[in-house]
């Protein structure tokens with residue numbers, strides 16, 4: 164049989180469910196489509212994520228060339244490009260891994276319908292999460308709304324399988340042998356898709372991802388504590404690799420089992436959060452545009468557009484917030500602790516709709532993942548399932564004192580405060596640090612405004 168494996172957010176040639184099955188079923192061609200529906204919406208034509216993808220594809224091409232094969236690249240609408248390629252290559256079956264984002268579901272429905280007309284099968288596999296939608300359910304057969312019982316059930320089911328994490332072996336000897344003249348190593352695909360190369364801080368590809376996973380071995384035991392401090396290298400920095408599938412989720416879980424420590428257990432919990440948010444998005448697709456708790460959409464946000472601009476640009480006058488936003492703007496990355504701080508700050512101190520922050524993160528994060536981002540923002544704004552209660556408001560000053568005690572993280576991103584003392588740096592005196600903006604709002608006053616703004620539509624639980 165002639166099979167096609169369409170890779171999307173699974174840019175790797177190992178432990179890949181769809182690829183493994185395609186190769187077992189027959190002679191396989193592998194394709195990646197630069198999706199014009201997605202790319203046309205990206206305003207920044209030097210988006211580093213495009214370079215990260217290109218680097219990942221180049222590594223795949225090198226691996227395939229060693230097997231006498233090549234990766235096919237297409238640019239356009241998948242519902243046009245995939246059926247066209249199937250006809251050209253006389254493909255009988257298309258294999259791909261499931262993606263739970265609303266756009267992806269729509270896209271796959273469209274492709275599947277077109278293929279059906281051509282009498283070509285379209286088979287999808289669970290790959291990017293460990294347990295999907297209806298696999299972890301409560302006693303009454305529904306999906307969970309609260310994380311801890313979900314996690315406990317997830318772990319119970321994991322134990323029941325004897326903690327055996329399947330490895331979808333990919334027998335590359337079954338790839339179709341051919342030479343692709345427009346392969347990603349020789350052809351200028353940036354030009355063809357209308358982008359320019361801009362190197363991200365982290366290089367795309369599986370070999371780089373595996374190196375980082377290996378280095379994390381030295382850190383994971385202290386993860387439970389270390390993950391809270393943005394100036395420390397206490398987390399894996401693997402989110403972008405898992406986002407684009409340079410690593411499989413099973414690689415991560417196997418690693419957490421192998422390293423077996425308190426830290427690994429906490430790290431596994433974070434991976435379970437990822438499954439949880441993918442499950443929430445898949446089972447409640449309305450969260451794409453609305454609050455999980457719908458009454459939160461009635462909030463009358465009191466914040467000002469100019470304050471949103473200051474937040475985006477890292478000039479709110481709150482050092483921990485500004486350091487985090489400048490770090491995001493320059494690198495496309497942000498540590499989890501500052502993500503929680505700036506998200507809470509935007510909705511609860513600047514009183515600005517969380518959806519604006521969600522969009523800004525989506526445009527700028529290298530590891531942008533719809534489910535995790537939406538989940539993180541709805542948690543921070545209290546509108547999500549199992550979210551922070553609305554009356555819990557992060558204090559940016561105490562968060563800063565606690566998690567960036569010496570101001571090392573702030574100093575790295577805010578040169579205006581490089582010489583501030585440990586005491587001054589969290590709440591600098593505006594008369595002494597004239598080059599650094601004064602706070603654009605009063606934390607103490609806006610905290611009270613926030614409580615009233617939320618309380619006007621939400622009963623305190």
Ligand SMILES: Cc1cc2nc3c(=O)[nH]c(=O)nc-3n(C[C@H](O)[C@H](O)[C@H](O)COP(=O)(O)OP(=O)(O)OC[C@H]3O[C@@H](n4cnc5c(N)ncnc54)[C@H](O)[C@@H]3O)c2cc1C
Nearest residue numbers: 398399400401402433437499502530531532535536539540
């Ligand atoms: C407002 C907000 C927005 C976020 N947006 C994203 C996003 O777009 N993409 C994204 O991958 N993560 C997002 N997160 C979650 C988290 O901040 C990042 O996954 C983490 O900072 C990535 O760093 P790391 O790889 O070093 O993680 P580690 O701490 O090493 O964790 C390991 C892996 O677990 C997953 N993970 C960790 N924490 C979470 C979490 N809270 N929710 C879901 N998955 C998690 C990630 O895949 C991560 O790579 C967001 C969090 C918040 C509060």
